[in-house]
Amino acid sequence: MTSPSLVWFRDDLRITDNPALHAATDAGPTLALYVLDEESPGVRPLGGAARWWLHHALVALREELDRIGVPLVLRRGAAAAVVPAVAAEAGAGGLFWNRRYGGGERRADAAVKQIARSSGLRAESHQASLLHEPWELTTRQGGPYKVFTPFWKELSSHDFRHPLPAPQRQRVPEKAPWGDSLEQWGLLPRDPDWSVPLAEAWTPGPRAAGEFLEEFTDSVLSGYSEDRERPGQAGTSRLSPYLRWGHLSPFEVWHAIGRRRHEAPGGSAAFASELGWREFAWHQLYHHPDLATVNLRREFDAYPWWSKGDGGGQAALLRRWQRGRTGLPLVDAGQRELWATGWMHNRVRMVSASLLVKNLGIDWRLGEQWFWDTLVDADAASNPFNWQWAAGCGADASPFFRIFNPLTQEKTHDPDGTYTRRWIPELGTPDYPEACVDLKESREAALEAFRSLPRNR
């Protein structure tokens, strides 16, 4: 009996361009494993919208793997205990996975690798989720990039490998270890089930990802440079959850866009640099594993942001922001879009974040946590990275004094009100609230607080 290979799936829920799966199937019959790990220290438990996505993504992955003769085993627990145990039960000869870049994840993976190797198992990791490994892209001084433009100049000067095809159908391994049933994990919301609008907006899985990519390159890419700033239009790719869950690899997206660069030069270049921001965020997380909790610019530790437990009226303001009841239409439309569909347009994310941290004076970490729980694309790098960018305390961040005015932003980016009216049916009626904050006064107060930070005095 040949020993099967074991592939440990994580943020790479696809069978095309999956180097770990490829290496495993090259070695012979293969089993797949997904571990719901809510126990390893430093691995952030998934938010509610992400749990919904994961459920459907695993259903889709199982279908794809069945087609190529690779059974999927589901288990729950700390990776360092579960993965070696499943490998032993399966009598696996080799263990394969694609790399992760968060601090807790890297520690868990290192522990699994060490246990596997000490029991004589071949354990191999591959590059699949980023175009470039963070430790390989450094400044001339050998340190990490802190500024996007030189980072992007360097990154985009590289050639990236072409995507791998899906493996051929395999002989199914003779035995598979026991697994949990997906229903047992309770990933779907119940009482109340708030997922109906999510399911109308999204179909998790690689097939839908491929359709989104095709639709984007065929119809949207050529106008992307201009239309991407219009939340009322379908002017962006909406690929973020598909990239987050690895239904598509960045290599697949990169080359699909590259093939259109002659027909849509402006759109392709603008879009490629957005993929660059994704890489930049992950490189920052790699170098700063506590990105979700610690200000990258430590002088902001003294900024008097309001946080839970501080008392005062901000708790009510935070709730109004979360529920899309601030009385500022662009922000409210965005927050309602987020609550209903698990996604918000990037321009609106920036304006909404700016209002929370600058005008309402609420700690960016509370906004980050809300997005973590509600976004289907919430990822451990892009979310905290962009919150720190919006708060002014991050890498290559928006200068603090750049405080978006949500009313001006609405005029510029949603001039005919398509977006705000779509999400706020009561707009213009007495049911819509007054603005919850004086934009001018709160702006002045934020600037004053910023000027009084130790390093700015």
Ligand code: FAD
């Ligand atoms: P497109 O414009 O089509 O861009 C293509 C891809 O580039 C995206 O799918 C995404 O993978 C990447 N990308 C684009 N902009 C950024 C960016 N600023 N940072 C990192 N990657 C980017 N994006 C996430 O994927 N997950 C998050 O948790 C997340 N949280 C955010 C929080 C805040 C406060 C802000 C301001 C932005 C956040 N973003 C996050 C970035 C951005 O808003 C989304 O990636 C984008 O809106 C996704 O829509 P799209 O796929 O249509 O983007």
